Amino acid sequence: SYVLTQPPSVSVAPGQTARITCGGNNIGSKRVHWYQQKPGQAPLLVVYDDSDRPSGIPERFSGSNSGNMATLSISRVEAGDEADYYCQVWDSGSDHWVFGGGAKLTVL
């Protein structure tokens, strides 16, 4: 089965850019979606199809995907961005959705 690998944690100072990675075999050939989840809340889609943003998501959130790595970038990080972030892809080989293990973003 397809595996997505995320770092367990990422730390960044306020105002800086956070980059959260998601590794997978030839992930560049798939469309990657990213979710933000704050404690006690349901996940929120922040980037879909590698780099598109749903309405209402700030432009500070952006995504890229190439080769074996996809990246969610959050510029001008704010305290309110502190959350768990999950990447997701559709694995056509198994007809399954796959989530990464999640990365906890800490704003220092």
Place this chain on the structure above:
Amino acid sequence: EVQLVESGGGSVQPGRSLRLSCAASGFTFGDYAMNWVRQAPGKGLEWVGFIRSKPYGGTTEYAASVKGRFTISRDDSKGIAYLQMNSLKTEDTAVYYCSKPTSTIAVSGGMDVWGQGTTVTVSS
């Protein structure tokens, strides 16, 4: 307002059954697949399965961890998706979310609407 509301969670003994419901509003339910995703305490998101919309055959897919025990169904006339969980195990303890795909093409665009979740606890 587009909304999903789960219900039916609770505490149950191992080996027993439980049925969760996901009531949809604010969109044409029959046009979309519906997903179930769970999150065990302190753990990450785990996709459970989904049911395609009728135009795409209404068929289902399941994660290996629940295949043969869980069944997803839908009632388009009521705008409700169901998750029938049989032979429950302690490791099925989790918050269960239903979610709507962004696109009517079920595997495109991620999941843009989520319910608030319902908690299932499996314990003796």
